[in-house]
Amino acid sequence: MLTKSQAKLFFLAGTVIFSVLFLGLSLDTHINRVGEQTHEENITEAVVAGKHLWEENNCMGCHTIFGEGAYYAPELTKVVERRGEAYIKGVLMSPTPWGEHTSGRKMVAYGFSDEEASNLIEYFVWIGNVDLNGFPAKPKYKVEKNN
Amino acid sequence: MKFKTQKIAYWFFLSALGLLVLQIIYGFIMGFAHMGMDGLHEIIPFNTARAVHTNLLVCWLLLGFMGSAYYIIPEESQNELYSPKLAIIQLISFLAVGVTAVIAYHLNWWEGRKFLEIPRPLDYLVVVNVLAFLFNILMTLFTGKRQTTTALVLTMGLLFAALLYLPGMIWFDSQTLDSFYRWYVVHLWVEGVWELIMGGILAFLLIKITGVDREVIEKWLYVIVGLTFLSGILGTGHHYYYIGAPSYWLWIGGIFSALEPLAFLAMALFAINMYRKGEKKHPNKTALNWTLGAAITSFVGAGLLGAAHTLPNVNLYTHGTLVTAMHGHMAFWGAYAMIVLAIIAYAMPNLTGRKLYDNNMTRYAFWLSNIGMIGMTVAFGVAGVAQVYMERIMGVDFMETQKEIEPHFLVLVLCATGFTAGIVLYIINFFQYGKPTDEALVSE
Numbered sequence: 074m075l076t077k078s079q080a081k082l083f084f085l086a087g088t089v090i091f092s093v094l095f096l097g098l099s100l101d102t103h104i105n106r107v108g109e110q111t112h113e114e115n116i117t118e119a120v121v122a123g124k125h126l127w128e129e130n131n132c133m134g135c136h137t138i139f140g141e142g143a144y145y146a147p148e149l150t151k152v153v154e155r156r157g158e159a160y161i162k163g164v165l166m167s168p169t170p171w172g173e174h175t176s177g178r179k180m181v182a183y184g185f186s187d188e189e190a191s192n193l194i195e196y197f198v199w200i201g202n203v204d205l206n207g208f209p210a211k212p213k214y215k216v217e218k219n220n
Numbered sequence: 221m222k223f224k225t226q227k228i229a230y231w232f233f234l235s236a237l238g239l240l241v242l243q244i245i246y247g248f249i250m251g252f253a254h255m256g257m258d259g260l261h262e263i264i265p266f267n268t269a270r271a272v273h274t275n276l277l278v279c280w281l282l283l284g285f286m287g288s289a290y291y292i293i294p295e296e297s298q299n300e301l302y303s304p305k306l307a308i309i310q311l312i313s314f315l316a317v318g319v320t321a322v323i324a325y326h327l328n329w330w331e332g333r334k335f336l337e338i339p340r341p342l343d344y345l346v347v348v349n350v351l352a353f354l355f356n357i358l359m360t361l362f363t364g365k366r367q368t369t370t371a372l373v374l375t376m377g378l379l380f381a382a383l384l385y386l387p388g389m390i391w392f393d394s395q396t397l398d399s400f401y402r403w404y405v406v407h408l409w410v411e412g413v414w415e416l417i418m419g420g421i422l423a424f425l426l427i428k429i430t431g432v433d434r435e436v437i438e439k440w441l442y443v444i445v446g447l448t449f450l451s452g453i454l455g456t457g458h459h460y461y462y463i464g465a466p467s468y469w470l471w472i473g474g475i476f477s478a479l480e481p482l483a484f485l486a487m488a489l490f491a492i493n494m495y496r497k498g499e500k501k502h503p504n505k506t507a508l509n510w511t512l513g514a515a516i517t518s519f520v521g522a523g524l525l526g527a528a529h530t531l532p533n534v535n536l537y538t539h540g541t542l543v544t545a546m547h548g549h550m551a552f553w554g555a556y557a558m559i560v561l562a563i564i565a566y567a568m569p570n571l572t573g574r575k576l577y578d579n580n581m582t583r584y585a586f587w588l589s590n591i592g593m594i595g596m597t598v599a600f601g602v603a604g605v606a607q608v609y610m611e612r613i614m615g616v617d618f619m620e621t622q623k624e625i626e627p628h629f630l631v632l633v634l635c636a637t638g639f640t641a642g643i644v645l646y647i648i649n650f651f652q653y654g655k656p657t658d659e660a661l662v663s664e
Contacts, residue, residue, distance in 0.1 A: 077439040081369075084446035091453040098454075098472070103397065106466040111396045121393045131325075131332030134267020139463045140540030141399060142334055144607075145254065145266045147618040148540055170261070176619040177256055181265045200395060206470060208462030210536050212615030 111203045123196025126189055135180070138200060140208060146180065150209060153197045161197065165190040221570045222663065223294040225301035227656040230571055231311055232287025233564045237647055239280035239318065240557075244640055246273040251636060254622075254629040264326065271325045271337040277552060278335070279318045283311075284560030285417050289357050289374060291567050292424050296371035297364025302356050310352045317345045333398065335406050336388045343389050350382045369438035370427065373445060374420030380413040396464035403459040410552075411455060411480060411522075415448040418518070418559050419487065425511045425566055426491060431500025440494075444486045451479035458530050462539055470532040477530040481523030484555075491515035504569060506582040510562030513590065517558055521550025521597070537612045542604035542625075550597040561646065572653045573660030585645035592639025596632055603628035 107113065127133075133142035136149050152161060164171045166187065170179040185193070221227070249260055249269040258266070294301050301307060321338045324330060330337045338346070357378065361371055388405035392398040423441045427434050457473025491512050502508065525547040529538040538544070565582070569575050576582075603625045610616040610624065 075439065075443070077369075077435060077442065080439045080442035080446070084442040084449070087446045088449040088453075091449055095453045095456065098468075099400075102400065102460070102465050102469075107394065107396050107400070107464060110466060111394055111464040113394060116393050124393065124395060124398075128332040129330075130328065131267045131271060131330050131337060133332050133334050134270045134337075135265075137540040139395065139399060141463070142540070143267070143270050144540065144542050144545060145250075145270070172619075176623075178253075178619060178622065179258060179261050179265075181261075181267070203396060203464040205462045205464055206467045208536060208539060210612060212611075212613055214614045216614050216616060218620070 112199070115199055115202065117195065117199075119192045119195035120199045122189075123192040123194070126185070126193050127196060130181075130183060139203075139205065146178070148209060149197060149200070150205070151201050153194065153201050158194050161194055162187075162190045165193055221291075221295070221567075221656075221660055222298075223300050224658055224661065225304045225307075226291050226294050226567075227571060227658075228301060228304050228307045228311075229287040229291035229567060230656045231308070232283050232290060233567070233650075235311060235315055236280040236283040236287060236560065237564075237650060239276045239283065240643065241647070242322075243273055243276035243280065244636075244643065246276070248633065248636065251629055251633045255626050255633065256623075267332075268325045271330060271332075272322050274335055275321060275325075275337060276318070279314075281414075281552075281556045281560060283314065284556075284564070285378065285414075285421075286311075286314075286353055288417075288421050288560065288563045289353075289378060291563065291571075292374060292421065293357050293360050293371055294364075296366070296368045296424070297361050298366060299360055299364030302359035302363065306352055306356050310349055310356070313345070314349050317342050317349065333388075333402055336402060340389070343385075347382075347385065350385070354379060354382055368434070369441060370420055370423045370434075373416050373423070373441060377413045377416030377418075377420060380416070381409055384408050384413060394464075399463045400460065400465060403456055407456045407459055408453070410556075411452040412449065414556060415452065415483065416445050418514075418555055419445050419448070421559050421563050422487065422491065422511065422515065425507065425562055426494045426498075428566065429500075429502040429504065429508050429511060430494045430498025431502070432494045432498050436497075437494060440486075440490045444483060444490060447483040447486055451476050451483055455480050458532075458535065461532050461535060474530070474532050478527060480530075481519065481527050484519040484523035488515045488519040503575070503578065504566060505578040506586065507562055507566035507577065509583075509586050510558055510565050513586065514554060514558035514562055517550065517554030517590070517593075519554070521547070521552075521554040525550055525597070525601075537608050538604070541607045541612070542600055543608060544604070546597055546600035546604050549600060550593060553593045564650065568650065568653045570662075571656035571660060573657060574653050576649060576652050581645050581649050585642050585649060587642070588645065589639050589642025592635050592637070592642055595635030596639060599628050599632035599635060603632075 135143050135146035138149050165183060165185045167182055168184050170182045172178050172180055246269045249264055250273060253266050290301060290307060321342055324339055329339055331339055357375055361367060361375055384405055387401045390401060419441055423437050426437050454472055454476035457469040458477040460469035460473060495512060529535055529543050569577055606625050607621055611618060611621040
């Protein structure tokens with residue numbers, strides 16, 4: 074029958090072993106892998122400026138990127154490919170809440186400047202080119218709406 | 221209670237319940253917005269409501285954990301709290317930081333990273349605050365008459381939680397690395413060290429309520445927290461599938477997160493077995509209900525519902541959909557909210573000397589909130605699965621899909637109303653106890 078000291082050993086040894094493994098894998102991911110997989114060389118000043126805007130306005134509070142965020146507004150990982158730059162600029166620079174008259178679900182009217190909108194787009198372009206192990210999956214079907 | 225300074229816990233519990241109410245209000249705002257009723261958009265846009273809802277959850281649970289520690293550590297180490305004054309200062313400053321953050325979110329001031337939205341300057345205050353808390357607890361523990369396993373596991377959980385907050389404060393230009401280290405905080409908190417805290421509180425409650433020998437309970441506590449780390453640490457990999465990290469995380473994360481329910485299953489079996497074994501019939505049935513409820517609901521919410529979408533080939537389609545919200549709600553409720561409500565239900569009669577447990581109100585509070593939460597989980601699940609099939613498999617546009625699933629949010633809001641009624645009853649019962657008093661002191 075298991076004794077308390079054996080149970081303690083199981084806990085301590087397990088914790089140490091798996092922490093070391095995890096840290097080792099993290100190190101490998103960070104140092105050897107991510108740079109290549111994400112095309113780190115393409116992270117320009119504009120991309121970084123875009124990331125700052127993304128965070129300063131908590132875009133993740135409604136949208137997802139890499140599938141992470143909130144589930145109120147569209148996933149934006151491949152948004153440039155899906156919508157094109159002009160459409161995105163329109164949304165970002167709109168002085169009135171986007172979606173008010175179309176979908177009914179409103180986006181805050183940020184009214185970004187042309188430069189800010191361009192930086193955000195550069196950020197989305199970089200995001201869209203990251204190798205995400207197959208995410209987002211291409212839908213299996215293509216359905217059409219009956220009017 | 222056995223030590224005068226345990227009374228401090230009351231103020232933490234009171235504050236925690238206050239923030240829980242606020243959290244629920246913002247939850248309703250989001251529920252209605254999903255139904256298409258976003259009349260508050262100009263003042264409280266969705267991203268504000270969302271940040272407030274999740275951050276208040278973290279805040280009230282942390283306050284609940286701190287209150288639990290201030291109640292449990294003196295009793296376990298047989299020592300008065302090192303500095304009650306520091307505890308009060310720490311509570312007030314914690315609340316001040318929390319309230320400032322909530323106001324900041326309404327003014328578009330934040331660091332928009334999921335779950336870690338609080339603005340950077342406030343991060344430093346949180347660190348100072350938690351250090352003060354840990355200092356107080358560690359001093360109490362190590363100047364005490366004994367150091368029990370229960371106290372050590374609880375303290376270790378709190379200590380690691382503080383340490384793991386730090387990787388979330390580093391800036392990365394790369395969204396991938398940003399996300400990678402953000403999960404060091406979020407995942408290793410909720411699927412790692414918070415389970416130590418939960419396990420510690422659970423062990424304390426089971427020792428008190430069932431009367432089973434401490435040695436037996438603490439032995440199994442080690443096994444459970446051992447299983448938690450065995451599966452949970454590498455289980456972090458399930459957050460690394462699709463963020464630009466290497467593909468080896470698909471199988472590492474898949475295997476180890478599939479094992480994560482084991483720790484919760486062990487916790488549930490452990491609680492039920494100790495209850496069966498226990499010869500002592502503790503009169504506080506309410507605390508018993510919440511304790512066993514936490515162990516079982518956490519297995520369903522965190523264990524099973526987590527496992528349901530954790531394998532990479534499933535997660536490829538469910539990642540970033542309402543399926544996650546389904547799992548999230550019941551997991552946090554079962555594992556953390558219920559254990560805090562359990563310790564409050566156990567502590568209040570002891571702190572105040574009044575025995576207002578086990579009446580109709582406490583029973584309705586328990587069942588209404590739990591049935592409400594189950595209903596909410598089902599509503600999120602149905603909406604989430606429908607979203608996955610329509611949007612991810614059939615290729616229907618995001619907003620078109622959202623329109624179709626609006627009715628499920630009506631169900632969500634109705635169930636949330638039942639849930640809220642349960643919480644309101646719990647809080648009324650809490651206030652009926654009145655304030656803690658030295659007259660409630662008892663010796664062993």
